[in-house]
Amino acid sequence: xxxxxxxxxxxxxxxxxxxxxxxxxxDGQFVVVVGLSGxxxxxxxxxxxxxxxxxxxxxxxxxQRVDSASKRELRRLRARVGMxxxxxxxxxxxxxxxxxLMGRLARTSTLATxxxxxxxxxxxxxxxxxERVGIVEKAYVRASQLSGGQQQRVAIARVLAxxxxxxLADEPVASLDPPTANAVMRDLRRVQRELGITTIVNLxxxxxxxxYADRIIGMRAGKVVFDGVAADADDAV
Ligand code: ADP
Ligand code: ADP
Numbered sequence: 001x002x003x004x005x006x007x008x009x010x011x012x013x014x015x016x017x018x019x020x021x022x023x024x025x026x027d028g029q030f031v032v033v034v035g036l037s038g039x040x041x042x043x044x045x046x047x048x049x050x051x052x053x054x055x056x057x058x059x060x061x062x063x064q065r066v067d068s069a070s071k072r073e074l075r076r077l078r079a080r081v082g083m084x085x086x087x088x089x090x091x092x093x094x095x096x097x098x099x100x101l102m103g104r105l106a107r108t109s110t111l112a113t114x115x116x117x118x119x120x121x122x123x124x125x126x127x128x129x130x131e132r133v134g135i136v137e138k139a140y141v142r143a144s145q146l147s148g149g150q151q152q153r154v155a156i157a158r159v160l161a162x163x164x165x166x167x168l169a170d171e172p173v174a175s176l177d178p179p180t181a182n183a184v185m186r187d188l189r190r191v192q193r194e195l196g197i198t199t200i201v202n203l204x205x206x207x208x209x210x211x212y213a214d215r216i217i218g219m220r221a222g223k224v225v226f227d228g229v230a231a232d233a234d235d236a237v
Pocket of ligand 1: 042
């Protein structure tokens with residue numbers, strides 16, 4: 001469960017990224033956040049893993065208070081929260097497999113994984129993640145050799161290798177062409193359903209949101225202006 005209680009985020013510039021947001025996201029839900037550029041979508045997802053500090057209110061992720069978390073608590077939280085970005089954020093000069101193994105590093109950060117000695121168990125988890133997104137045959141290819149859609153699937157596999165409770169995806173398909181964007185959303189939705197991971201995805205386009213979301217949250221000027229099911233979401237943006 002992710003709970004926002006009257007959460008505001010004020011940036012050092014004085015801009016309000018979030019303005020009194022109250023929300024409850026139960027375990028296993030696939031939530032899509034929609035809104036125009038600057039509405040606060042990115043701030044909302046980044047607040048969940050403490051990338052953006054909360055100015056006032058309470059934010060709790062699976063029983064852990066994020067707004068008042070210590071550095072150590074934040075580290076522990078982030079090990080269980082996977083992040084997917086618009087720009088994929090892969091290390092493109094190394095193999096797909098190595099990129100996915102970095103998801104294990106995010107989870108375990110033991111000395112052995114830090115020096116790259118991942119071990120058989122981690123490799124098995126990484127291969128399983130690649131299989132889930134249908135890209136296992138690219139394991140030993142350099143990430144730079146892949147198309148955008150394939151790179152985003154690798155990023156999804158990297159997050160899955162982290163074995164997260166929560167996945168945050170900030171405009172994951174914004175740099176892909178529409179058919180590829182649809183295919184990546186379909187994959188993300190399928191693995192989310194198979195594994196039951198609570199997922200928050202930011203999207204620009206309402207039609208994509210309506211096609212995949214359990215629940216749509218519409219934002220404007222840092223506030224939640226819509227919260228409901230896809231069928232009612234025509235005025236969400
Ligand atoms: P969205 O993801 O919907 O485009 P953001 O969460 O990025 O919206 O931004 C919400 C508001 O906060 C906007 O007015 C934006 O300009 C502002 N903002 C975002 N990041 C920063 C930052 N690092 N410093 C100052 N203002 C920011
Ligand atoms: P490096 O060659 O720098 O170790 P790679 O990205 O090629 O990096 O490989 C990542 C991991 O996969 C390493 O542990 C490597 O030993 C192993 N590996 C590389 N190629 C193969 C292969 N064809 N079959 C099995 N394991 C491989």
